[in-house]
Amino acid sequence: MKALQNLFDSIKPHFEKGGKWEKFYTLYEGHRTIVFAPDLTTKAKGAQIKDATDLKRVMITVVIAMVPALLFGILNIGHQHFLATGEEVGFMEKALFGAMSVLPILIVSYAVGLLTEFTFCVIRNHPISEGYLVSGMLIALVMPPYIPLWQVALATIFAVVIGKEVFGGTGMNILNVAMTARAFLYFAYPAQISGDQVWTYLGEKTAVDGFSGATALAVAYNAGVEGTPAVEALNSHNSAFGADFSFMNMFMGWIPGSIGETSTLMALVGAVILIGTGVASWKIIVGGFSGAFAMGLLMNALAVNEYMAMPAHYHLVMGGLAFGVVFMATDPVSAAQTETGKWIYGILIGVLTVIIRVTNPAYPEGIMLAVLFMNVMAPLIDYYVVKANKTRRLQRATV
Amino acid sequence: MSKIVKLRKGFDLKLVGKAPLEISNLAAAQTFAIKPTDFPGIQRPKVLVNEGDTVKAGTPILIDKAMDQVIYAAPVSGEIIEVKRGEKRKLLEIKILADSSISHENFGKIDLDQSAEDIAFKLAASGVWPNIIQRPYGVVANPADTPKAIYVSGFDTNPLAPDYGFALQGEEKYFQAGIDALAKLTTGKVHLNLDGSKTAPAVFSGVKNAQINQFSGPHPAGNVGVQIHHLDPINKGDLVWTVNPYGVIQIGKAVLEGVYDASKTIALTGSELTQTGYVKTYVGANVSTFVKGNLNSGHVRVISGNVLTGEKINLDGYLGFYHNQITVIPEGDYEEFLGWLKPSTSKLSFHKAIGMLSFLHKGAFKVDTNTHGEERPFVVSGVFEKVLPMDILPTYLFKAIHAEDFDEMEELGLYEIIEEDVALCEFVDPSKNELQELVRHGIELLMYS
Numbered sequence: 001m002k003a004l005q006n007l008f009d010s011i012k013p014h015f016e017k018g019g020k021w022e023k024f025y026t027l028y029e030g031h032r033t034i035v036f037a038p039d040l041t042t043k044a045k046g047a048q049i050k051d052a053t054d055l056k057r058v059m060i061t062v063v064i065a066m067v068p069a070l071l072f073g074i075l076n077i078g079h080q081h082f083l084a085t086g087e088e089v090g091f092m093e094k095a096l097f098g099a100m101s102v103l104p105i106l107i108v109s110y111a112v113g114l115l116t117e118f119t120f121c122v123i124r125n126h127p128i129s130e131g132y133l134v135s136g137m138l139i140a141l142v143m144p145p146y147i148p149l150w151q152v153a154l155a156t157i158f159a160v161v162i163g164k165e166v167f168g169g170t171g172m173n174i175l176n177v178a179m180t181a182r183a184f185l186y187f188a189y190p191a192q193i194s195g196d197q198v199w200t201y202l203g204e205k206t207a208v209d210g211f212s213g214a215t216a217l218a219v220a221y222n223a224g225v226e227g228t229p230a231v232e233a234l235n236s237h238n239s240a241f242g243a244d245f246s247f248m249n250m251f252m253g254w255i256p257g258s259i260g261e262t263s264t265l266m267a268l269v270g271a272v273i274l275i276g277t278g279v280a281s282w283k284i285i286v287g288g289f290s291g292a293f294a295m296g297l298l299m300n301a302l303a304v305n306e307y308m309a310m311p312a313h314y315h316l317v318m319g320g321l322a323f324g325v326v327f328m329a330t331d332p333v334s335a336a337q338t339e340t341g342k343w344i345y346g347i348l349i350g351v352l353t354v355i356i357r358v359t360n361p362a363y364p365e366g367i368m369l370a371v372l373f374m375n376v377m378a379p380l381i382d383y384y385v386v387k388a389n390k391t392r393r394l395q396r397a398t399v
Numbered sequence: 400m401s402k403i404v405k406l407r408k409g410f411d412l413k414l415v416g417k418a419p420l421e422i423s424n425l426a427a428a429q430t431f432a433i434k435p436t437d438f439p440g441i442q443r444p445k446v447l448v449n450e451g452d453t454v455k456a457g458t459p460i461l462i463d464k465a466m467d468q469v470i471y472a473a474p475v476s477g478e479i480i481e482v483k484r485g486e487k488r489k490l491l492e493i494k495i496l497a498d499s500s501i502s503h504e505n506f507g508k509i510d511l512d513q514s515a516e517d518i519a520f521k522l523a524a525s526g527v528w529p530n531i532i533q534r535p536y537g538v539v540a541n542p543a544d545t546p547k548a549i550y551v552s553g554f555d556t557n558p559l560a561p562d563y564g565f566a567l568q569g570e571e572k573y574f575q576a577g578i579d580a581l582a583k584l585t586t587g588k589v590h591l592n593l594d595g596s597k598t599a600p601a602v603f604s605g606v607k608n609a610q611i612n613q614f615s616g617p618h619p620a621g622n623v624g625v626q627i628h629h630l631d632p633i634n635k636g637d638l639v640w641t642v643n644p645y646g647v648i649q650i651g652k653a654v655l656e657g658v659y660d661a662s663k664t665i666a667l668t669g670s671e672l673t674q675t676g677y678v679k680t681y682v683g684a685n686v687s688t689f690v691k692g693n694l695n696s697g698h699v700r701v702i703s704g705n706v707l708t709g710e711k712i713n714l715d716g717y718l719g720f721y722h723n724q725i726t727v728i729p730e731g732d733y734e735e736f737l738g739w740l741k742p743s744t745s746k747l748s749f750h751k752a753i754g755m756l757s758f759l760h761k762g763a764f765k766v767d768t769n770t771h772g773e774e775r776p777f778v779v780s781g782v783f784e785k786v787l788p789m790d791i792l793p794t795y796l797f798k799a800i801h802a803e804d805f806d807e808m809e810e811l812g813l814y815e816i817i818e819e820d821v822a823l824c825e826f827v828d829p830s831k832n833e834l835q836e837l838v839r840h841g842i843e844l845l846m847y848s
Contacts, residue, residue, distance in 0.1 A: 001736045033773060037738025041700075041731050041768040044711040046818070046835040047825040048702050049412075049728070052746035053755050054772020055829050056739035058779055061753040129775060171776030171830075277751045281781060337780040337794060386795050390810040393790075397634035 008032050026121045030128030058279055059130040065273035065280075066137050066327060069266040070106075073259040074098035077145045080200045080256050083243045086208035101145045101201050102259055105152055109143075110136040112153040116160040120169070131170030131177070131333075132160070138178030138327060141260025142320070142368075145201040147185070147192055154188075155181040175375045176334045182368055194364070199256035212238055216245040216255055216318045217357060217364040224307025224358075231310060250317040261320035271326045280330035283339065287346020288325030292316060294347075295354035307358055315354050324367035325349065334375040338385040345381055349374045403595060404629045406616030408788040410749050410823055412558040414706065415763045416669040416726070420565045423667060423676035425693065428684035431475050432492040432717035433461055438471075438529060439839060440538025440846075444490050452479045456681075457504035457526050457659030460493055468542055472526025474661035474682040476502045492717065497681075503658035511654065515545070515583050522580065522650060526659035529720065530646025534627065534639050536842050537817030546640040548587035548631060551578070551647055553603050554594040554614075556621030557705040561666035561723050563644055564600025566677060571602050573651030574644065580654045581642065582608045592626045602644070616788065624820040628789045633815050645723055665718065669727035670765045671699045680718075686725055687715040694727065700768050702726040707822035708835070731769025739772065746771075749786065749827040775830040786823040791815065793824055797834060800841035805848065808841050817842065 008028075014021045015028040032038075034056075042048050078094030113136045121128050139156055163180035164173040185193045192198055196214040200207070207213065214222075216234060223233035234245035249255060253263025260266075274280035296312025303309035315321065329335060329349050336345035349370045356366025363369060435444040443464035448454060454477065459470035475497040483492040509521050519542035522528050533540040540546070554563060567574065582589045588610045593599050595613030603611075612630060614620045623641045633639060642650070645663050652660040661682040667675050673693050690701055691714060702709040704722040712718075718725065735741070742754035747764040757764070783793035791812040799807035818835040825834040 004736075005734060034739075036734035036736055037769075037771060038773060039732045039734045040770040040773065042770055043833065043836075046708075046833055047822055048700065048706045048709055048711065048726075048768055049747075049766045049826065050770045050772075050831060051750065051827050051829065052743065052748040052757070052771045053750040053752050053829050054739055054831065055775045055778055056772065057752045057754065058750070058829050060740060064753050127773060127775075131778070169776070171778045273753075277753060277755075279752055279779075332780045333778055335780070338792060339781060339784060342781070382795075386792055386811070389790065389792050393632075393634070393810065393812055396632060397636070 004035060008035070024122055026125060026127055027118055030118075030121070056130045056133075059133045061277050061279045062134045062274065062327070063137050065270040065277075066134075066141065066260065068269045069141060069260040069263060069323065069327075070102075070137070072253055072263045072266045073141060073261075074102045076253055076255075076262055077101050077201055077259065079254060080243075081202065083238075083241055084200045084202060084207040084211050084213065085205045086211075086241070102140070104149055105143050105145075105147065105259070106137070106140040108149045108152045109140040109156055112156045113139065113160050116157050117165075120161075120165045124169075126169055129170035131164070134331075135159070135164075135177040139181045141323070141327075142178055142182045142258050143185075144193055144198040144258050146198045151185055151189055151192060155185045158184045171333055173333055174379075175372055176328050176331045179328055179368055179371050179375070183372055186368065199258075208241070211241055211243075213256060215257055215364065216250055219245060220307050220310055220314070220318065221357075221361075221364055223310075224305040227306055229309070230306045231314070233306075234314070245318075247314065247317060250314075258320060261323040264317045264322040267322035267326045274326065274330065280326070281332070281335070281342045281346075283342040284330050284335055284346035284349075285326055287343050288321075288329050288350045289316060291347035291350025292321055292325075292354050293350070295351040299354065299358055315357070319357070319365045320367045321350070321353055324353070324371055328367070328371045329374070334378065336378040336381045336385075338382050341378065341381040341385045345374055345378055348377070401610050402612045402630060404612065404614050404626075405595070406614065406620045406625070406629075406788040408785055409556075409617035409619055410786050410827065411556070411617045412706070412747065412766075412826075413763045414558045414670070414747075415765045416672060416675055416728075417559055417763070418561070418666040418668045418675045418677055418724075420562060421676050422664070423674055423678050423689075425667075425674070425678055426688040427678075428497070428680050428686070428688050430480065430494055430496050430685040430717075431473075431477075431681055431683040432494045432685070433471055433474070433683055434492050434717060434719065435461060435471075435490045437720040438463075438539055440533075440536065441465075446482055446490065446493060448479045448482075448493070450479050450482055453477065454479060454495065455502050455504045456661060457506070459524075459526070463539075466539070466541055468520060469523045469528045469539060470526060471529055472504075472659050472661075474659075494717075501681075503660065505657050508657040509580065509654045511579055511583055518580060518583050519543075522653060525653045526661070527646070527649045527653045530642055530649055532641045534624070534633055534641060534817070535637075535814035536846050538846075540640050544638055546585045546587070546638050549581045549585045549589045549640045549642065550623050550627050550630070551581075551589065551591045551609070551642050551644060552621055552623040552626055553591055553599070553644060554597075554621045555723075556618035557707055558618075559666070559668035559724065559726055560621075560705055561664075561677070564602065566664040566666065566723070567602045567644055567648060568600070570648045570651075571605065573648045573655060574602050575606060575608075575651065576654045577642075577647035577649070577651030578606055578609050580650050581640075581647065585640070590626075590630060592623070592630075594621070619786075619788065619820060619823060622819055624816055625788055628791075628815055635809055635814060637814070643721065643723075663723060665722075666724040667693075667727075668724055669702070671695045671727040671729055682718070682720060684718045685715060686712065686718060689725060690714055690727060696729060698730050699727050700730050702728070706766065707826060708819045729765075729767040731767035733769065735769075749782075750829065752829075770831050772829070772831050774832060777830055777832070779829050782827055782829070783821075783824040786827055787820070789815065789820070793821065796841075797832070797837055800837050800844075803844060805844065808845060813838070813841050813845060
């Protein structure tokens with residue numbers, strides 16, 4: 001450790017004022033504080049001690065909460081591939097195959113995102129913030145496995161620059177950074193991030209006859225159009241290949257979809273970590289799931305087609321709802337920040353997701369747009385909660 | 400009507416170095432100082448003495464030209480040995496070398512049958528007045544004002560805080576006289592707020608002429624600002640006063656004896672003191688005789704006050720005017736390999752983020768002055784709310800101060816808080832912002848605009 005400290009000390013003069021790399025001081029500081037928690041002490045006045053938790057630890061907690069989803073995603077990418085190509089292989093092969101397609105996306109997301117972030121920090125002379133630790137992982141997890149890497153890079157740059165840095169960096173962004181990346185691809189390159197062909201990574205091979213690469217949401221939507229009961233359509237989908245959309249399969253996540261989003265179970269594991277450590281708001285998570293469920297029930301009551309009549313609990317395990325509610329909606333910067341606001345924000349995300357899914361023919365998945373829309377609306381919700389607080393204070397004064 | 404309030408929000412910091420309830424036999428302090436910087440509302444301080452002058456306890460040595468009826472008096476009798484100034488001749492300390500036996504200026508007992516105005520001006524001229532703090536703003540009260548009510552918090556929930564029952568024992572008579580005097584100064588009531596989880600110590604148990612309220616819960620339940628919020632919150636245009644029990648006793652002594660008796664029993668606390676306990680001394684005592692030769696290690700920070708709201712002083716520094724304890728903890732200027740990631744049960748944290756296992760720790764924590772991270776923008780939400788038991792939205796208030804938005808500051812409740820009320824917010828903040836400094840900045844904007 002001492003040697004490492006000495007190494008940092010020895011290069012420090014170059015980065016200090018007057019040194020040849022003084023412009024890059026923030027990079028030096030950023031890296032040193034990752035290796036060594038800094039030797040800063042509290043000021044002479046004010047709190048003389050500080051809590052042992054810092055933003056780095058909060059952020060790494062979120063990253064750790066996403067690891068189960070990532071690992072399952074890797075395995076599932078392999079699983080789906082061999083299902084589609086009709087090959088019987090073991091666990092290791094599936095995992096290896098999945099890793100080969102997921103890791104490049106993850107690496108590109110982190111490398112490009114951090115580079116963009118560093119560039120901004122140097123230009124604007126900001127300290128390097130920890131926010132991208134989480135965003136980098138999230139961006140990879142919401143990509144389909146078939147995505148070209150240059151698109152990942154482009155989306156990442158767009159999200160970091162337009163989604164975050166133009167507003168002032170970590171803590172200042174209005175939209176969730178990872179959702180911004182995905183929305184950018186969705187509208188800029190829809191062919192690679194929507195439809196039936198992108199969710200299962202085939203590589204050079206072709207799918208076996210009769211295999212459909214459609215997602216559960218598309219299947220359910222089509223059931224609504226065709227008038228077959230949605231549950232029946234889901235259960236019979238790809239059933240010849242043992243890849244049906246039964247409730248259990250969807251809950252576990254053995255279905256095609258973006259890398260990290262398919263498994264409701266893994267999202268719930270993440271939720272347990274996030275709520276247990278107090279890092280994410282349980283109000284948003286509970287609100288999100290209950291909003292979706294309640295809207296599902298309302299759809300049942302008003303059902304005019306089979307999709308609307310689909311049991312409400314199916315909505316909770318299909319698509320990216322669970323992943324979005326647990327990891328995206330709870331981003332504290334872009335979410336509502338008042339405690340009452342968090343309930344409203346969470347519930348509306350769930351409600352909107354189901355509305356978009358069921359009633360909008362253009363977008364099979366609603367969670368992305370619901371989160372982005374509620375990101376934009378969160379300050380408005382907070383505005384009214386804050387106003388209520390002010391009003392209480394004013395009324396108190398006049399009585 | 401006395402009130403019983405149970406608070407749930409907050410956080411008790413259990414630290415190593417609690418003072419046992421006994422008087423230490425450490426050598427008495429030799430020198431004492433009045434530090435104008437202890438009084439945030441002082442605008443134009445003027446020293447009334449020169450180096451070499453001799454003073455008695457109660458001799459005026461300092462006034463604020465903006466409110467010159469209030470005098471700041473010498474706490475002990477002796478010789479003025481230094482008037483220390485800093486940059487731009489800013490007045491820092493007026494030091495007095497104490498006589499071996501203290502003699503007092505005698506200005507005559509104060510008859511409480513006089514008008515409130517006369518009592519106020521006599522107290523203002525006696526040296527005890529700076530104990531009376533005005534809310535909003537948390538500055539020394541103006542004797543020409545009449546407060547809506549006066550609040551006294553009878554317990555201190557800060558880390559390692561002195562036990563009032565022990566430190567103030569035997570002062571019952573003076574405490575009652577102080578309450579009686581304060582009761583004359585307000586059109587409303589004097590509120591004495593006690594710890595609802597314990598039986599009241601003798602000094603408070605028989606108090607008359609005041610409304611007794613009970614508060615229980617974790618820190619900051621003992622903060623007078625929190626208590627006011629639950630009894631009768633401060634609105635725009637309201638004016639209330641607060642006094643610490645030490646101050647009430649000084650007022651009582653001025654009333655009954657006609658002197659400024661600045662003696663007080665303070666707590667010596669913190670993990671780095673070999674011998675913790677209580678010492679009898681005076682306001683503004685030099686701490687060197689209490690800490691030198693009484694340290695466990697060499698690299699320490701001496702704090703006048705507690706670890707949340709106190710101020711760093713030198714080994715031969717002086718106790719702050721409003722402080723009733725000294726805390727000595729290790730300095731934290733070390734780097735820690737992967738300190739942000741390592742799991743630990745021994746690091747004190749309000750949070751439970753990955754690896755923060757302090758909830759498994761049994762007993763008290765040893766803490767140092769390391770910030771455990773660098774300053775960042777606000778990211779995590781909902782944390783401040785958990786440690787501020789008031790109907791206030793702290794994050795929005797802090798942002799309003801940052802933006803210097805006067806209307807927002809008012810509407811979001813800046814009149815109701817001072818630094819100490821957000822001290823816990825500052826402690827728990829993972830973004831390490833200087834929130835107490837920020838709140839004072841906001842208050843100054845409101846005060847002087």
